[in-house]
Amino acid sequence: MAESxxxxxxxxxxxxxxxxxxxxxxxxxxxxVKQLKGTMATAQALGISQRTVERYVKGQLKRPRPDLRGRMEREVRKRWQPQVRARAKKRAASTGGLVVSTRARFGFTAAPGTTDDARIRDITQALPPEYADRLFTSREQGATEQQLQQIAAEGLAQMYxxxxxxxxxxxxVEFTDVEHVDIEL
Structure with missing residues (x-):
């Protein structure tokens, strides 16, 4: 499965x-429960009953089903250490930039006589802060995966x-068939 x-x-x-x-x-x-300010909001966010939330809080239930465990972990990670997350975004968007490691299909539109056939490439490239800023801002504004790929493709085209x-x-540069992507700050 392709990574996003x-x-x-x-x-x-x-x-x-x-x-x-x-x-x-x-x-x-x-x-x-603390972050969402109540058991009802937590139950709605996880798609379970309020009573089930209360049982987990009391320790009466200890081992969630794999799908519920995944939802719980995602919701916790999404809300964990918001100030640390904000500082990391600010640093990447102002001074640090990002390092993108990817295995994907790259194709080109170039001058006649050059090879523009798309092929799988492994690329690791540092992107400057303006691309980090665009990626994080677009992500926060609800951009689609296609839009994020376009921004990453522009950055890789420019720098690599x-x-x-x-x-x-x-x-x-066309950036398609992403097999693997790893982004570091």
Whole structure:
């Protein structure tokens, strides 16, 4: 299954966490109840009954089904250490940038006589802060995976294929069939 740019951005921010998120089902549920300000809101966010939430908080239930465990972990990670996450975003968008490692199909629109056949490439490339800013801002505004891929493709085209406009001016890059993507701050 292809990985998404959005998930890669989330994992990159999680790498900035200074403490581990709650691990046990009871601790995760207590954290969610506190963050969402009540058992009803937590139940709605997880798609379970309010009574089930209360049982996890009391410790009467300890081992959630795999699908519920995944939802709980996702909801906790989404809300964990918001200030640390915000600082990491700000640093990447202002000074640090991102490093994108990907295995995907790249095709080109270039001058006649050059090979523009798409092929799978493994690329690891640092992207400057403006691309980090665009990716994080677009993600927060609800951009689709296709839109995030387009921004990443523009960054990779600029920095990897055109070497920051020192060669191959005007080269258009298509970024498709993403097999793997890893993003680091």
């Amino acid at each position: 740019i959005g998930d890669g951005l989330d994992r990159a921010l999680e790498s900035a966490f200074t403490r581990r998120p709650p691990q046990s089902a009871q601790a995760q549920m207590k954290y969610l 294929f055109r070497a920051n406009d020192t060669r191959a001016r005007g080269l258009g």
